[in-house]
Amino acid sequence: MKNCAFDQYQRYNNIRNIINEMRSDNEKYRILEVGANEHRNLEKFLPLDKITYLDIQLPEELQKDPNYILGDATDMDFPDDEYDVIVALDVFEHIPLEKRNQFIDELYRVSSQICIITAPFLSKETVDAESRVNSIYKSLFGGDYIWLAEHKENGLPDKDALEGYLQAKNVKFKMIGHGRLSIWEKLMGFHFFAAKYPDLAVYRQEIDKFYNSYIFDYDYTEDSYRKIVVLEKGRNLNLSFETSSEIPAETLKTLETMERTFYNLCSMTGENKEENSCIDKVQIFIDAGDGFTELNSKNYQFNDKELMKFVTVDLRDFNVIKGIRIDPSDYCGFYKIDNLRLIGANDTEMKYQISGNFDFKTSNVYLFEKDDPNIILNFESEVGIARIELYISKLSTTEIVNQYVSMSVSKENEITSINSEYKQQLEMKETNEQVLKKENQDYRRMNEALVNDLADNGRVNEKLNDEIEHLRATNILCENEKQKLIQELEIKELELSSIYKSKAWKLIVKARKILGK
Secondary structure, three states: OOOOOHHHHHHHHHHHHHHHHHOOOOOOOEEEEEOOOOOOOHHHHOOOOEEEEEEOOOOOOHHHOOOEEEOOOOOOOOOOOOEEEEEEEOOHHHOOHHHHHHHHHHHHHHEEEEEEEEEOOOOHHHHHHHHHHHHHHHHHHOOOOHHHHHHHHHOOOOHHHHHHHHHHOOOEEEEEEEEEHHHHHHHHHHHHHHHHOHHHHHHHHHHHHHHHHHHHHHOEOOOEEEEEEEEEOOOOOOOOOOOOOOOOHHHHHHHHHHHHHHHHHHHHHHOOHHHHOOEEEEEEEEEOOOOOOOOOEEEEEEEOOOOEEEEEEEOOOOOOEEEEEEEOOOOOEEEEEEEEEEEOOOOOEOOOEEEEOOOEEEOOEEEEOOOOOOEEEEEEEEEOOOEEEEEEEEOOHHHHHHHHHHHHHHHHHHHHHHHHHHHHHHHHHHHHHHHHHHHHHHHHHHHHHHHHHHHHHHHHHHHHHHHHHHHHHHHHHHHHHHHHHHHHHHHHHHHHHHHHHOHHHHHHHHHHHHHOO
């Protein structure tokens, strides 16, 4: 990770340090990174955790990726405490002022443990440093650096206002300063010159690596470009990773030496550049109903050795637009189109679908194997557009290699994650099979017992039926005997009645009375 750009390392390595300080017993966290665009840098620093990425704008192919969610961070469609950790890196300053408190509330609501925000905050020193850095970019490329322009447009966040809001909401928080303004300004200048002159990219990477390896750990200071704000919700942190804020003198001396070497290389690279370079152009075509024609197009020339070009086109002269074609160059190659925005009359962003003659596309990088490359922005219906703005970059060989390495690492992490999930599912399946096997055996034994019980009951029933038949036969015999006895009794009663009514019986009765018997 030490080979990545210094400003990315500042953000992501601080996040790694904070989360690893919180981690115990190899805990794995569900993390949501807000405003990550198509980048997946965080998973390179936290490969063990499950990371999901949310952004208000996503390329169409990423909207189908389960690791990405299209959404507004000021109004997220998640239940409370949905993720363990929420991360928003250099996003806060791009949120409109009136929505910043709502943004904080949403991050806190959706997190269950902590949420981490990084951002530059308002100070005269920071505003002046950003102005100087933007002037370098403007001198090299002829336009404002888009992110610094947004800082100026939205206004940098107020540190005291944020602290007051969090205290009023009874939210526990920690605020850490990292990245000295002087060093940030110096390194950003290296990046812009290397973007202008791609031959400098190799040495610029060495400078980044030097910062990441030898300065980062000493770059904690109140006089910082960036603040790291940790909101504590379900977890109280006792951060111990901060080190001395004094950068060793020898380290600063080495950085100064590297700075001189860089600009010496820059001056050598720039020699005879004009006579050895050819002119390329970006061309924007507008289909106002007659197709794409040279008449309705605008050209923006630039040296083909330049790596980046900012283009903005005023489209208010067109009542309706059916499509827009962007030719990033006259030549084949790898081109990156960043921050492509179509702005409507009310400053609303317009939706579009992308087609073109590119041979390969990943996120916002396009490969064209033939000259005259183009991408086309298609609309569902005719639309009115106020302006289009975009950054076009021609990737250097180094950046192409780095991107494919990054893609490979991301894909490897994705495969590792899938394998881990598959292993867990397989283990769960085996466990379920054992449970089902045991339950099946239990049911089989129960069934056998029931069958035996039914067989025993059948034999008992047969015996009872025989007994019933025997009793029924005995009852019939008894009934017959009873009837016979009744008949005999009736005969005897008749005989007695006949005797009692006879004259002889009457004489006997009288004789007994006379004899006293």
